[in-house]
Amino acid sequence: MKPIIQIDQVTKEFKGRAAVDNLSLTIEEGSVVALLGSNGAGKTTTVSMMLGLLLPTKGSVRIWEGNPQDRAVRNRLGAMLQEVNVIDGLTVLETIDLFRHYYSRSLPLDHLLHISGLGAEKNKRASSLSGGQKRRLGFALALAGDPDLLFLDEPTVGMDITARQQFWETVRGMAANGRTIILTTHYLEEADSIADRIVVINKGKLIADGTSAEIKASTNRKTILFTAGAHLTEDQLASLPCVNDVTWSGRKVKITSTDTDQVIFAMVQRQLDIKDIEIHAGGLEDAFQFLVQQ
Numbered sequence: 001m002k003p004i005i006q007i008d009q010v011t012k013e014f015k016g017r018a019a020v021d022n023l024s025l026t027i028e029e030g031s032v033v034a035l036l037g038s039n040g041a042g043k044t045t046t047v048s049m050m051l052g053l054l055l056p057t058k059g060s061v062r063i064w065e066g067n068p069q070d071r072a073v074r075n076r077l078g079a080m081l082q083e084v085n086v087i088d089g090l091t092v093l094e095t096i097d098l099f100r101h102y103y104s105r106s107l108p109l110d111h112l113l114h115i116s117g118l119g120a121e122k123n124k125r126a127s128s129l130s131g132g133q134k135r136r137l138g139f140a141l142a143l144a145g146d147p148d149l150l151f152l153d154e155p156t157v158g159m160d161i162t163a164r165q166q167f168w169e170t171v172r173g174m175a176a177n178g179r180t181i182i183l184t185t186h187y188l189e190e191a192d193s194i195a196d197r198i199v200v201i202n203k204g205k206l207i208a209d210g211t212s213a214e215i216k217a218s219t220n221r222k223t224i225l226f227t228a229g230a231h232l233t234e235d236q237l238a239s240l241p242c243v244n245d246v247t248w249s250g251r252k253v254k255i256t257s258t259d260t261d262q263v264i265f266a267m268v269q270r271q272l273d274i275k276d277i278e279i280h281a282g283g284l285e286d287a288f289q290f291l292v293q294q
């Protein structure tokens with residue numbers, strides 16, 4: 001597949017501290033890539049450099065073999081950033097229409113309004129929209145130029161369940177049409193369901209890169225979920241073998257372990273006061289926690 005983005009040994013420093021540290025990454029046309037990382041890991045800084053909003057301190061970022069700041073490159077990009085800056089005084093409809101005119105090829109106004117889900121608010125001032133509505137407007141603005149490459153930085157924060165479902169449906173449709181999509185999110189189940197490639201960044205460095213299944217396979221931890229009876233104590237759980245982590249949520253307990261057979265065996269042998277036992281293979285969240293703690 002054709003590479004669309006080439007990040008080569010990029011470092012970005014702020015006041016001498018590296019927010020992104022010698023990162024190299026190639027993204028192919030038509031892929032859906034999720035950038036994952038804890039708060040402050042360097043995701044937004046990386047996306048900002050891909051968009052040409054920040055310049056690397058060292059290294060280079062190329063998009064379609066050009067500079068991200070080139071007009072021809074920008075014409076084919078769409079970006080939904082964490083902050084949606086609306087223009088004072090303009091209605092929702094006027095804002096969308098204004099953005100359409102920035103691009104040589106644009107999606108029809110009605111279609112964009114439909115994507116935003118803001119038909120009933122189209123004549124409202126964009127500045128008076130709620131946080132979740134502004135995010136939906138930001139999505140429509142990102143799609144205004146019918147982009148070949150779409151950046152979504154924590155896109156669903158503040159969206160309600162219906163807006164979220166509609167949002168991912170639109171993104172899936174774009175992916176099915178061969179568009180390249182790069183997203184950052186803290187909702188790992190969203191990354192798991194949409195991305196065909198997951199890149200994990202920690203302290204500015206790339207620490208894992210692969211399909212969701214490959215990332216999950218990087219940890220052999222599983223979880224045991226059960227309900228604790230009145231007689232179960234924290235000490236009883238702490239003394240079990242092969243336990244990596246125990247979390248209590250009311251009477252529901254989650255144990256993470258690399259050998260769930262041993263844990264279950266010990267729990268039964270010691271006749272612990274537990275019921276409703278379930279065992280789950282490690283999900284993306286477990287793998288992510290494992291990777292960033294290394």
Ligand SMILES: Nc1ncnc2c1ncn2[C@@H]1O[C@H](COP(=O)(O)OP(=O)(O)OP(=O)(O)O)[C@@H](O)[C@H]1O
Binds near residue numbers: 019043
């Ligand atoms: N303009 C700036 N000036 C100084 N430091 C900055 C600036 N932008 C980012 N940083 C620092 O760079 C690091 C990476 O920040 P970045 O916003 O890229 O992280 P992130 O992975 O997107 O985090 P989050 O999940 O919280 O959005 C952080 O330590 C942050 O404080």
